Amino acid sequence: MPEPGFRDRLVFHDAIETLEVDFSNLAFDSPAVVDAFFDEQDRRLAATGRRWYFLVNYQGCTIAPGAWDRFTERGRNTNVEHSLGTVRVGASGELRQQIHQDAGREMFRANIFSSRDQALQALGVIRKRAAARGSGEGRFLHVDDIHLRFGGVRAITGVSFHVERGEISSIIGPNGAGKSSMLNIINGVYRPQQGSITFLGRTRRHMRPHEAAKQGVARTFQNIALFRGMTVLDNIMTGRNLKMKVNFLLDAIYLGPARREELANRRVVEEVIDFLEIQHIRKVPVGRLPYGLQKRVELGRALAAEPTLLLLDEPMAGMNVEEKQDMSRFILDVNEQFGTTILLIEHDMGVVMDISNHVVVLDHGEKIAEGTPDDVRGDPVVIRAYLGAA
Amino acid sequence: MLYREAGQFKANYAADQQIFPIRQDRIAVVVLLAVMFGVVPLVANEYWLSAILTPVLIFALATLGLNLLTGYAGQLSLGTAAFMAVGAFAAYNLILRIPGIPLLVAFVLAGLSAALVGIVFGLPSLRIKGFYLAVATLAAQFFVVWALTKFGWFSNYSSSGVINAQKMAILGYSFDPPAPKYLLVLTIVTVMALAAKNMVRSSVGRAWMAVRDMDVAAEVIGIRILHTKLLAFAVSSFYCGIAGALYAFAYLGTVEPEGFSLDLSFRILFMVIIGGLGSILGSFLGAAFIVLLPIFLNTITHPIEQALGLTLPPGLMSNLELIVFGGLIIFFLVVEPHGLARLWQIAKEKLRLWPFPH
């Protein structure tokens, strides 16, 4: 039964393109309540025909364990359809504790602010970033009939798929299916014999890697590709390379433009370091770090470039359960807080189903399925090729 | 106790980015510079100035150049001496043929000529990696020396290509006597070392190290590989060119193309390895080590000779040098690939704890 108070809980602020959602003191006791709220919200959002920033007030909100899954699912779908970015207000510690107790999980830990003012300020920053990036309508990423061969070996045959802005998309499939090669093509490292990539409205067969980087594509690698001779800080600073315009002569003098640029970029990098919680190792040479932390640093280097599209190649490989949870949270936070579209390759089905909006399944270089996680999970072709009969 | 950093907190990024973040280091450097500039020229004798300090500084500059290319940017070069030769002969020709050209301008132009040659021989680095690139630089080494010998124009048609470097003077003040010569070299080397340190700690240095460590990843981040490599060749050759000019003008006085042979290239490579790949300080330590080692060996064999009543054969010294150099290279590469610079760092870390054991 829809609560009469729902109407008042949704306030549209046109001037700052923000929808303020008031969950305060609301109890989501069952999936039905969740559905009721989100139906109302989605209906009103669809009526506006455009995307909004979300300012969500969680003060005093409770979510019953049974309603939690539905809550996250509806929330995620709403984000994909309508969100430009989300900030939350709540007595974060308390709410998190409570949810941890009730639902047995932790909530996303970033962009939760204790006061509405702080939240609005953060929202301002997100909006400024987005404005700087430009919104670019049109197709975000479309992969069209790609064929890739290495000598006589056919790595990819006739693969096409589509990724929406703001989505988290996963590519899955058995080993050797061509997943990493697909990322390499999007990124410009490999050149396909046939087919094209359309990114932000521009169609090409091949981009050189540094052109892809200029367009806002960043990535991580399966076998960590960090610069072993440098510290964590320096590695992440290299991610800012395209933003740093000063030439080597000014660098040699250092005082003046070079120093200013260096300090400004250091500030941004420190934000990334804070986001990934790696402050304590910032001066450590990366070669000395354990595997899980190296993966995090590599993610940091990719994030430092403020990418529009983030390609992650098996970001959870070799991690234990806790590390996977951490990494999942980081990925979700990046997607929500910065609005970054994410395309990832992953073998852990639990993670894929949990965090993705959209899944592409490759097998022996061909696409055998595409759709939402649920579609793919139930697809008999996929089950036979990859998941195995349950 | 003396070397504690306790109480030295960095309140902003600027403080954290300093070249010498620890106050004791800053004091030490200031004292060192004061001594080098103020005290040494007054107290040191001519032998020390002309035969030890000046050549160490000049070789340190060349080592710095090679270190930027091989240690930081990861491009192995066996042609260092060739770039030095270009610098030396270019400076000579500029001063000879353009009357009234200021000395420092001639040096800078000589460095730029060397940089141009460096870019040409660095072009293959786009397609060739690692130690295959050494072949390209070998080609440079042999070709440059041959060209300087064959085309008499370079040496003003003197026999066998020997040139007498002109006396150095700036605004009428002569830098011929040992002390002013030393001060001029010291100033040039200090300024260039500072510039090098600034470059390696900012974005160009990081780009070099990224290309060295993993160039595929570097390209993915947006670093232009060819541009970065050619810049490394250019800057490195510039440094070697100026070192070569100083080598001719401030040290030997008389040079010939044969004097810039492969042997010299190897020597400088050894300075880089022993001093520490990828270290500014290491360049100085390595140069000092290699210059002082033969003198040291000489000094200890004489008393040994006398004590044992032997006269050692004349070739022994040079063979001993070869053995010690070769052995040290292997030793450093195996035991401490980061060379003396790393040993220095370890010593400093121990000093931080002193007098406590851990």
Next chain:
Amino acid sequence: MQFFFEVLIGGLLSGVMYSLVAIGFVLIYKASGVFNFAQGSMVFFAALTCVSLVERGLHFWLALPLTLAAMVVLGLATERIVLRPLVNQPPITLFMATIGLSFFIDGMSQLFWGAQPHGLDIGIADEPWQWISDATGINVSVFDLAVAGIAAALVTSLALFFSRTRIGRALRAVADDHQAALAVGIPLQQIWGIVWAVAGFVALVAGLLWGARNGVQFALTFLALKALPVLILGGFESIPGAIVGGLIVGASEKLAEVYLGPYVGGGVEGWFPYVLALAFLLVRPEGLFGEKHIDRV
């Protein structure tokens, strides 16, 4: 035309001499993946040791095996002291270590045996073979032909060794993948010992032939430098490549000197092979017979 052939054949045959040195490099590279810059010094050491033993009164056929034994010891010591501790380092580091090693061996050789050049006579004269001169009017040195013959015999026996014998197969396995070779029970130590022994033998042969032609002197150590272009042209992992590369380098060097030299005042052969190798690197980096390496990201 006659002159051209003379120069060409002379160049080809001197190229064979380069090939002999290059084969030693290929062997070490195949077995341990390192370019042994010290090979030239080892050639020098081999020649110098043999000659010095003979001069001290030992019979040639006794000095030879003793020298070979010394070469094997040198090789094993190199493997144990220099290569093994550096096993995971990038190739540049290994290469620099072998540069250091070459200096070390040079110094030791001269410390032991002294620094004077020695003449070496192995009984083959360096004169035109009358029979060919009479028939075709081209002068071809007997010595050069003997060298070609020895090289041919050496290459053939090496080729047979690698492809037909069990040890040869083990060697190829080791060259491919040390871990896998260990996994199938190939005794790595023994294999390396054999490789160094063979390389030492090749170095000795090359040293004696070069010594006979140019005298046993310090300049022999710089053969390592000449071998580099040969290997780039032929590929680092191929013995036939070393032969072909050597022939090309030898021939082109002499032809360039004769035909290009007069325009630029001579001395062209000092740098021509390197420029040729450079051009090759740009077009076909793996050499004529080498294997292409694909970097997987």
